[in-house]
Amino acid sequence: MTAPLMSVTWTDHLTGRQGFLVVDRLVRGVSSGGLRMRAGCTLDEVAGLARGMTMKEALHYNPEGRYVPLGGAKGGIDCDPRDPGAYELLVRYLRAMKPYVESFWTTGEDLGLTQDLVDRAVAETGLVSSVQAVYPLLDDETAARRRLTDAFAIEVDGIGLDELVGGCGVAESALAALDRAGVPYTGTRVTVQGLGTMGGATARFLARAGLTVVAVADIKGTIANPAGLDVEALLAARDGYGTVDRAALRPGDRELPGDAWLSAEAELLVPAAVSYAIDTTDQERITARWIVEAANMPVLPEAEELLTARGVTVLPDVVVNSATNAWWWWTLFGDIGPDAEEAFAHTRRSMRALTEQMLVRAEADGTTPRAAAHAIAADRLPVIAERFGWYR
Template sequence: MTPSRPSNPLISLTWTDHVTGRQGFLVVDRLVRGVASGGLRMRPGCTLDEVTGLARGMTMKEALHFDADDATARYVPLGGAKGGIDCDPRDPSAYGVLVRYLRAMRPYIEQCWTTGEDLGLTQDTVDRAAAEAGLVSTVQAVHPLLDDEREARQRLADAFAVEVDGIGLDALAGGCGVAESVLTALDRAGVGYEGTRVSLQGLGTMGGATARFLSRAGLRIVAVADIKGTIAHPDGLDVEALLAARDAYGTVDRAALRPGDRELPGDAWLSADADVLVPAAVSYSVTAANQAGITARWIVEAANMPVLPEAEELLSSRGIAVLPDVVVNSGTNAWWWWTLFGDIGPDADEAFAHTRRAMRALVGSMLERAEADGTTPRAAAHAMAADRLPVIAQRYGWYR
């Protein structure tokens, strides 16, 4: 009998920091072979409901990268999980909160939850805090599933040491996947790359890498929003100059702007004269109220859960397609596992080529299914995941 999908997550817990009173959360939605994967975010206002939704999304991201017919793949998709801390990462107390959270979650990280950077945190910060919390690694729960743990850990470490034009490969892998999602949508619609206008919210890890790949493909980045507001230029921004002028949180030093660059309010990226919108920062940024100003043809979700359901319904009724986060930003997570399990080596060209092939196939399948079923890309992605989850559960089991 095929194991059924639970309506509630397997594990859901709330932690309270004994020093500051701040809260943190862990949700394990599903296990595969006893392990679940999902990052750790830190942001003010983070909630258990938010983390629960993100964990369910991770289950789908993992399932969507499962190919039952590929006997050569070493990476077998894991279950889905997510962690969250209700704290501003810029707060002086944030690092201490992070260390204490990781100490509290240590039994889960050691046994079943593999994690890494997400919104508000860098991998360097997570790794440093994890070492202080007494952890071997934030992905040590997956070590028993590896053919050669020592070799795999070295391969991943080597991959994290790779930089391309000043940006780490770990940061670029996810942006490569987002950019390929955009390019696949343009190809299917017969729209050329040159001059296609893009507006992004966020120039951090995901947004910055996405901007680079799209700009180098010939698209024009006409607006970028960060915590200080929106920077815009109708003829296109100097992406490399903006990347060089950003801080660790993706905030751009305005001294680097050119004379023609305009500084606009923070929400101006939504109504920019663009063909593609890429929300690559916070969740819940596109609402039923502000979606009315959007004129873009595509919204490509580089962030997790940026478009609220009621907003997506209204956007769809206006012919605006939303490419969902469970597909678009899944390349980051997949790159980790392709590298750790040995499907790819610690090489940028190999990583980008593998990511492009996988994302183009996945996005293409999603768009084909949406067209065939007469539904939205998100509904198609969810249907694809629903088809694959029982196969994964039957073949690999939950706990073994």
């Protein structure tokens, strides 16, 4: 694939902190990719995420659908989101990036930021929306914006639909892999690192499918129970950063060190927090049969090679966690309406089909699921470019 189309490094004039924007590719003059905030965020990290967004968009290309995939992009800010000055820094970053958001970068929440926070900062900068660059591509902008607003207002059992669709997609990818391997849901154990938006929703959907969540990790440590955790109680006890109030734990729940999630006895391991969470040393502790990448880039390439060599299958982020982004566009372009059941049904159907296609391709090519996903995306990108163009 080609080098990124554009890379921007911004230095805050008040704090000296840096922010980044990488546009990997444009389709019809527009790109898509969230904005993350974390201490230590780098330009290389953002570039890798932007390339991943290009592939996620291509993987969801459906010639019969209303949603036309966009190019890939990503934003990042090097700051702890808990820092007292984080919000003001976010506003200054968005003011600097305002011309890009207005013209060709659609964005939203990612690691460290919620959509509510992004929306508040976007309004403060005078922008119409974090996705306004896509509005000229819509057939009926007013109806499309109303659909998305209505969809964001929906809650299901106390959690917003926008927070749930990504986890629904992660869970469906995992279930598709289990089905292909002939593994029953009952008795299959799950460990989840991170109980924020993606990790929390994934835990809910896997538990409701009949799997047993035996361990979850947050910034305070790992909570484990071999008999199974009460996922709904833990979700209800989270703060805005996905940290669980330990007062909600039951007598059988144990508090373990923060890295204990790596070695928990489980068939599915779901890293759903930070990038680069599993390195070559960490992978030695993993006994799971599948790693399901709910986070972006959680497994280092060298670690994935070692995991693959000893029979652990890594289901890659470019497929597994792509439903959040796709749901925005399915809703905005009108493939689905602002309805939870319709959103979940469309997400499950699309994610299962994409996961199965990836696993079939991997088996046929004798390669990994990640290599298969990249091959599928590489096949589709020229078709998208030929049909829609980069800039028009």
